[in-house]
Amino acid sequence: MGQPKYLTGDSAAINAFIDQFDVFLLDCDGVLWSGDHLFEGIVETLEFLRSKGKRVVFVTNNSTKSRPDYQKKLTALGIPSNVEEIFASAYSAAVYISRIMKLPAPKNKVFVIGESGIETELRAEGVPFVGGTDPALRRDITPEDFTGLADGSLLDPDVGVVLAGLDFHINYLKLSMGYQYLQRGAKFLATNLDSTLPTNHTFFPGAGSISIPLINMTGQNPTALGKPSQAMMDAIEGKFQLDRARTCMVGDRLDTDIQFGIQGKLGGTLAVLTGVSKKEQWEAEGANIVPSFYVDRLSDLRAAAS
Amino acid sequence: MGQPKYLTGDSAAINAFIDQFDVFLLDCDGVLWSGDHLFEGIVETLEFLRSKGKRVVFVTNNSTKSRPDYQKKLTALGIPSNVEEIFASAYSAAVYISRIMKLPAPKNKVFVIGESGIETELRAEGVPFVGGTDPALRRDITPEDFTGLADGSLLDPDVGVVLAGLDFHINYLKLSMGYQYLQRGAKFLATNLDSTLPTNHTFFPGAGSISIPLINMTGQNPTALGKPSQAMMDAIEGKFQLDRARTCMVGDRLDTDIQFGIQGKLGGTLAVLTGVSKKEQWEAEGANIVPSFYVDRLSDLRAAAS
Numbered sequence: 115m116g117q118p119k120y121l122t123g124d125s126a127a128i129n130a131f132i133d134q135f136d137v138f139l140l141d142c143d144g145v146l147w148s149g150d151h152l153f154e155g156i157v158e159t160l161e162f163l164r165s166k167g168k169r170v171v172f173v174t175n176n177s178t179k180s181r182p183d184y185q186k187k188l189t190a191l192g193i194p195s196n197v198e199e200i201f202a203s204a205y206s207a208a209v210y211i212s213r214i215m216k217l218p219a220p221k222n223k224v225f226v227i228g229e230s231g232i233e234t235e236l237r238a239e240g241v242p243f244v245g246g247t248d249p250a251l252r253r254d255i256t257p258e259d260f261t262g263l264a265d266g267s268l269l270d271p272d273v274g275v276v277l278a279g280l281d282f283h284i285n286y287l288k289l290s291m292g293y294q295y296l297q298r299g300a301k302f303l304a305t306n307l308d309s310t311l312p313t314n315h316t317f318f319p320g321a322g323s324i325s326i327p328l329i330n331m332t333g334q335n336p337t338a339l340g341k342p343s344q345a346m347m348d349a350i351e352g353k354f355q356l357d358r359a360r361t362c363m364v365g366d367r368l369d370t371d372i373q374f375g376i377q378g379k380l381g382g383t384l385a386v387l388t389g390v391s392k393k394e395q396w397e398a399e400g401a402n403i404v405p406s407f408y409v410d411r412l413s414d415l416r417a418a419a420s
Numbered sequence: 421m422g423q424p425k426y427l428t429g430d431s432a433a434i435n436a437f438i439d440q441f442d443v444f445l446l447d448c449d450g451v452l453w454s455g456d457h458l459f460e461g462i463v464e465t466l467e468f469l470r471s472k473g474k475r476v477v478f479v480t481n482n483s484t485k486s487r488p489d490y491q492k493k494l495t496a497l498g499i500p501s502n503v504e505e506i507f508a509s510a511y512s513a514a515v516y517i518s519r520i521m522k523l524p525a526p527k528n529k530v531f532v533i534g535e536s537g538i539e540t541e542l543r544a545e546g547v548p549f550v551g552g553t554d555p556a557l558r559r560d561i562t563p564e565d566f567t568g569l570a571d572g573s574l575l576d577p578d579v580g581v582v583l584a585g586l587d588f589h590i591n592y593l594k595l596s597m598g599y600q601y602l603q604r605g606a607k608f609l610a611t612n613l614d615s616t617l618p619t620n621h622t623f624f625p626g627a628g629s630i631s632i633p634l635i636n637m638t639g640q641n642p643t644a645l646g647k648p649s650q651a652m653m654d655a656i657e658g659k660f661q662l663d664r665a666r667t668c669m670v671g672d673r674l675d676t677d678i679q680f681g682i683q684g685k686l687g688g689t690l691a692v693l694t695g696v697s698k699k700e701q702w703e704a705e706g707a708n709i710v711p712s713f714y715v716d717r718l719s720d721l722r723a724a725a726s
Contacts, residue, residue: 252560255588264620282561284595286588289625297622309636314570316603319595319633326636327629330615 118385118396118405122414131407132415135381137169137354137361139201141341143176144366144389145412149313152191153388155413160193162416170199171354173363175340175370177203177279177305177321180234203305203321203340204228206349207277208235210339215301221274225295227288227324228279232305243277244270245288255287263294273298278325278336279305289327296332306340308370312390341365342374364412366390368403375405382406424691424702424711428720437713438721441687443475443660443667445507447647449482450672450695451718455619458497459694461719466499468722476505477660479669481646481676483509483585483611483627486540509611509627509646510534512655513583514541516645521607527580531601533594533630534585538611549583550576551594561593569600579604584631584642585611595633602638612646614676618696647671648680670718672696674709681711688712 121128140146146156163170172195174184181200188195211217211224226232226246233246245251262268269291276292296302307322325336339345351358362382365371366389375383385405387393396404409415427434446452452462469476478501480490487506494501517523517530532538532552539552551557568574575597582598602608613628631642645651657664668688671677672695681689691711693699702710715721 254558260620260624263624264622282592284590284592286590286625289590289629293623293625314566316570317599317637318566318569319592319599319637323595323633323636326632327625330629330632331623331625 116404118408120409121384121407122410123417125417128415128417131382131384132163132166132168135168135360135362137171137356138163139171139173139350139361139363139375139380141363141365141367141371142172142174143312145364145386146193147191148315148388150191152193153411153413155411155416157192157194159413159416169354169356171201171350172199173201173341173346173350175203175306175308175321177207177232177340178229178282179204179231180238181205182234183231201346201350201353202231202235203346204231204235204279206339206346207232207279207303207305208239208241209349210337210345211236211275211277211303212239212241215275217274220272223270223272224275224277225270225273225292225300226277226279227284227292228277228281228305228321229283232277232279242272244273245291247283251288251291252283252285253287254285255290259287259290263290266294266298269294269298273300275303276300276328277303277305278321278328280311280319280321281324284324292328293331296328296334302328302332302334302336304336304338304340306343306370307336307338308340341370342377344377347374347378368395368405372405373403376403384408386410386412388412422710424714426715427690427713428716429723431723434721434723437688437690438469438472438474441474441666441668443477443662444469445477445479445656445667445669445681445686447669447671447673447677448478448480449618451670451692452499453497454621454694456497458499459717459719461717461722463498463500465719465722475660475662477507477656478505479507479647479652479656481509481612481614481627483513483538483646484535484588485510485537486544487511488540489537507652507656507659508537508541509652510537510541510585512652513538513585513609513611513645514545514547515655516609516643516651517542517581517583518545518547521581523580526578529576529578530581530583531576531579531598531606532583532585533590533598534583534587534611534627535589538583538585548578550579551597553589557594557597558589558591559593560591561596565593565596569596572600572604575600575604579606581609582606582634583609583611584627584634586617586625586627587630590630598634599637602634602640608634608638608640608642610642610644610646612649612676613642613644614646647676648683650683653680653684674701674711678711679709682709690714692716692718694718
């Protein structure tokens, strides 16, 4: 496979790159910021792209935040944005359930393993749910739970979907409930399958490490609604009516962001070196995920402005 | 592959079967009992085998109980036994750490994800540990935990092993700690890798569904000390000085019990139909785990006594 074009410091190449695209799908963590630290020059770079008539869409696998939550984070970091420019995996999952699955009542409730961002998005789409942040499930499993889950008396008969995202309050009880719903025929969805959550310059368990016990127990793989799942790309395309050939995916992770753009047959993919993946990964022999362009940092694109 | 010999109701075949072996390794749940329900005729069947000079060893992947805990369970169900006849995965793991790994101090502490059975066995072998049932870890993760785990200040520098078993109190904090220890070079062990725990006529998450988030995050596979791992067979052979050719593994699960006996090149394997696996599984075309004998229930062996 060919190697990506390196744009940093090459104004002519950057101008040609920008001219190729109308839409930039931007991963956030590792591209715009790390944790709560905004990278230098990001606000100016986004302004520069917008000033050239480009549309930017913030695309994130973070499932703990709703779009309004996410906009608050962007605002707090000084990044101007609109809720409609934000596409997060919790929103992607809620839209998939309400507009694509369209489960008939009464068997249309969602058992949520995850945080409030998922609940907010489900509520906005009018999807009924149980679980999630319910304090009644944030406790140890009891002998009564074992019998009540086995005979089904503790289960909601209207649950037709198990949706698993990142849950900082994961426990044995929730995993047991999720398993019982799946065994009774509920559809299995995941906001995203990232194995890790990069934060504080290290890694913590990601959404994919919350759902994997259920995969292990049932032998079923969930339909994932985050990058690199093309269910998310289809939803983005449907919403923004974008021309894939003139759209570029920008990200720091080869296995989620860059793969997402390649599988989605976008016009291009741009890797940045401010996050997880290193250039040694695509330079390695037999590398199977190679971006079309790369820069050291996103703000290197501003060089074309001067 | 040939099909197993069906022994139920065939006294001559049962006599010939029993004569072939000196030692019977008995899985417990699904063979002797289900949950707290002892199967009919089990006590008499064990007495019958012992009366014929056979040695019985109770071999279980249950990692939540120490051998003394397990003996209490046997006694409560009316099964006479000796602690020395019991071989459980928590014991197997403790013996492996103390007698085979022999980590030099000070980097010889074990971070335990699991219940008190593991702690009892580690203590009996003189292995220092942290985690486990420590109430300080039975709580939600806090922002201070994220920073303290990232900078290492909340980690014990002497931890050299992460040992994961069945933990009814699994949470995000323990998974995060386990991951940080593994990233810092700790060896990765698991008491066993059963994906499910059969109980109350259904399934709950097993030890293998507790450790799998760490496998998913690190890409490392743990050394497993329960069936079908041959590390457990080697330990049993070492302890009981048994002749593998005259030893039979008895169990209800093809992928753990029967596989354990086949890989261990025992003289025979006996499947019972009172637990998880069904005869359709080994009768299916392309079945790759086939026992050498099977009975409907263990007590069918008593037919030879009459």
